[in-house]
Amino acid sequence: MSSKLLNTDKLVFITLIVLAAxxxxxxxxxxxxxxxxxxRLMTILLFLIYFLVEKKIVxxxxxxxxxxxxxxxxxxxxxxxxxxxKLYLIIGILCYVTLVLERMPKISEINIKxxxxxxxxxxxxxxxxxLYVIMNMSMVTHTFHDNLEPLLLYAYGAAMMVLGxxxxxxxxxxxxxxxxxxxxxxxxxxxxxxxxxxxxxxxFEMFYFLDRFFFLGSLAMLVNYGLNFESVKxxxxxxxxxxxxx
Numbered sequence: 001m002s003s004k005l006l007n008t009d010k011l012v013f014i015t016l017i018v019l020a021a022x023x024x025x026x027x028x029x030x031x032x033x034x035x036x037x038x039x040r041l042m043t044i045l046l047f048l049i050y051f052l053v054e055k056k057i058v059x060x061x062x063x064x065x066x067x068x069x070x071x072x073x074x075x076x077x078x079x080x081x082x083x084x085x086k087l088y089l090i091i092g093i094l095c096y097v098t099l100v101l102e103r104m105p106k107i108s109e110i111n112i113k114x115x116x117x118x119x120x121x122x123x124x125x126x127x128x129x130x131l132y133v134i135m136n137m138s139m140v141t142h143t144f145h146d147n148l149e150p151l152l153l154y155a156y157g158a159a160m161m162v163l164g165x166x167x168x169x170x171x172x173x174x175x176x177x178x179x180x181x182x183x184x185x186x187x188x189x190x191x192x193x194x195x196x197x198x199x200x201x202x203x204f205e206m207f208y209f210l211d212r213f214f215f216l217g218s219l220a221m222l223v224n225y226g227l228n229f230e231s232v233k234x235x236x237x238x239x240x241x242x243x244x245x246x
Contacts, residue, residue: 009054016050017220024216028208034077036208041073044219051223061102062226068095069219082145089152092193096159099186103170160190181225188218 020043027039048066055063072091078084144150167186171179192214199207 013050013054013220013224016046017216020046020220021213021216024212025209028212036212037073037076037079040212040215041070041077043216044070044073047219047223051226054227056227057229059226059229061098062222065095065098065102065222066226068098082149085145085149086152089149089156093152093156093159096156096163096189099189100159100163100166103166103182160193164190178225178228181221185218185221185225188214188221192218 024036024039024043028036044066048070051063051066068091072088072095075084075087075091079088163186167183171183173179192211195207195210195214198204199211
């Protein structure tokens with residue numbers, strides 16, 4: 001009976017993902033930017049409701065991340081307004097910081113070498129420099145309303161890079177199905193933001209499809225990550241087996 005319910009839950013979740021993908025990609029293809037943004041917000045709300053209905057145990061960090069993504073996309077509807085742009089970046093930073101904090105206990109168990117810290121700092125610096133170059137090459141600088149906005153954009157990029165570095169470190173240490181899922185959705189969100197930047201500021205229309213594809217995939221994986229507590233036990237046993245072999 002429980003296996004039947006489990007299979008039903010999986011079928012419902014897969015159906016939700018497929019329908020969300022078809023609807024979102026169709027709207028991106030045939031409707032305007034405002035409709036596309038609204039569709040993404042409605043999709044996040046739908047996945048949030050699914051998460052709340054299906055949860056057996058409250059995963060505080062996953063719930064917080066989903067709430068932050070929802071709030072961020074509310075302000076995404078007003079991206080061209082000074083206040084909307086600032087709040088979009090601020091809440092976006094909180095999204096990524098929340099995902100970083102969720103894995104912080106696991107990262108604290110890793111013996112971090114000085115070389116890893118140096119590489120992390122170099123990656124963050126490289127990402128910041130890349131943002132600086134992109135802004136000087138594009139119309140981004142012409143959209144700033146004050147000196148706070150470029151600082152928020154740099155902080156947003158730095159938060160993305162820290163998430164990416166942590167995901168790699170986590171997966172390298174544990175090498176589990178759960179850590180693999182984490183690295184997939186972490187980099188999915190990162191690639192989504194990068195694609196959106198190129199689509200919006202450089203008029204690469206096809207990148208809107210990449211943005212939505214990566215975002216929907218990452219959102220679905222984040223929900224699965226928050227609901228699948230069996231993978232926590234599985235990760236523990238996998239790590240114990242690897243640790244004994246070493």
